[in-house]
Amino acid sequence: MTSIILEARDLRYQYPRGMEAIRGISFHVRRGEKVALVGPNGAGKSTLLFMFNGMLRPDSGMLLFDNRPLAYDRDSLRELRRRVGFVFQNPDRQIIAPTVWQDVAYGPVNLGLPDDRVRAAVEAALGAVGLAGFDRRPPHQLSSGEKKRVALAGVLAMDPDLLVLDEPTNALDPAGSEDIMELLDELREKGKTVFISTHDVELAYPWADRVILLRGGEILREDSPEVAFGDAGLVRKARLSVPLLLDLHRELERRGLSLAGRRPRTVLELVQAVEQATRKAGVRPPCGTIHVCDVDMTGREALAGWLSSHDGISIGAMGTRAKQRAATEGLPLDFSSGVIDKCILKALNGRSSLILTVGGMVAQVERRVALFREESGADIGVRRLGEA
């Protein structure tokens, strides 16, 4: 049973001289969950987020963090802000110090940690976001994606339990957005709870465990993504759009294709449903194999040797360190997000692939593929590199 980390009870907030921005909102977030707050511009998303770390105080209603009502005295707020890491929409507004290192150290220093612990926290945070070695760079020379990572590292350095990100992929290019979202997945694996606000439906749909549709300061719907976005009328009312996958799924069903199972969250799920609906019994091409390489355990020569004997294989990288390794060795990546799914899709097509990753994520790949094998009956092999 997972416990509740954040709970809102009938929150209301009115800006001075303005209309009511938040009009009676209640919801809760469980530990380890990925929640997306989705709504059009001006729905009150940022206003609501600013309440989570006490930057704004609701006019009425109550917020509970870790089952305790928020207190608004100085010390409680500091403790709250340590545990609720807030990443602003515009990283330029969040980055304070003249160098990356100093900026990430800002939080820990102000918490009064001793020097050696500050150093350790900064190093760990920069490593986690893939910016090791950026210590002395000034922020104005970084790209938007890198600035976003610095802002995130600055928050991670305080080791928060809940990460709140306001429009995390705003102003990022598609690859940069994918990187950030994957980074958030990695952080969730490390036990953080992640709460984002966005108006990007395609981004929230496959990523979130749960979505909260917000409009005009009120919650329209709070449910799993395939249910919340499945209601076309509601989605239109919220000035959003139905995710492409759901749209496609619905159109296929309207054309008489009976698709089994729940509504698809990913391309893989949709492909699988379509295949099951259209395949003649017993005919299945042989599946490809997914090779997994732990880049920390495999040397440069070993990897290069392996690749030269598997010419033309598709390569995917999972996780920040694996991507860095691929970049330093000049390996062309075919996939850098949703890697496991894409490799399973390849395997279903009878093609093999290689996943570069680190540590615990190797087991994660094996688990995910085993689960898929069980569900679908497709015989996809997973082999660790270096094993006979």
Add this chain to the structure above:
Amino acid sequence: MFEELLEDIAQSNGLREVNPYLKLAAALGAILLCLLSTSWVAPLAIALLLSLGVLLLARVEPRTYAKLFIAPLSFALVSVLVILLVTGGSGPLWAWNPLPWLSLSLTRESVGEAALVLARMIGGMSALIFLAVTTPMTDLFLVMRQCRLPETVLDLAMMIYRAIFLILDQLVQTYQAQRMRLGYSSFGESVRSLSTLCGSVFIGSWFAGEDLVRAMEARCSAGKFAMLGRIQPVEARPLLAVTAFLAVSAAIVALTGDVTAMQGVP
């Protein structure tokens, strides 16, 4: 209007990894020696050595380096011209009285004085440019803190440093938007555009300041500014290079002490 910033050159120059104290010692030492020198030879020699350092070791583009020199040099030349014509001396080589109360003359002394001042200026400028293009501000902050500069001053300096780039960014954007709509097509238009530019940048930086306070609060501010990162270690080769540079320069200063500009001219 918006060229490469000095700070950006410094952030990526070839001597970036050298300990900032060494670079500071080279630059300050050079300025001191230029002032001590009584001959025009030594400052020029120092300028030559430092320029070679900037071009070959720091690998700054020669064009960029030349441009950095031109602006201050034009000021220097004007002041040297005044010294040249106004300084008195015995036995003028050339004289002209255009007005009853104004006499311009060239003398041995004035030529010598002007040459020395010009040489010192060039030497000093090359030392400052050397420091500016090899040592980014972010490294100098470390030095300032270790030199016990008051924390408040330093914190303020660091925030200003960060704000400069944000405000500059906004300035560039607004300026370009104005130019695209012909905001600087005539003199009157330019005056008006410039004033709105200043106004909007001021308002923008005001908001940025409020955001800064909010950001600091959200990040558990307790009024402490971040600790400083690591400083580059002193390595043997740069240490030797700086020592050798200062020693050679000092020797030149000592040996050329009585060489003057008009030597050999009867």
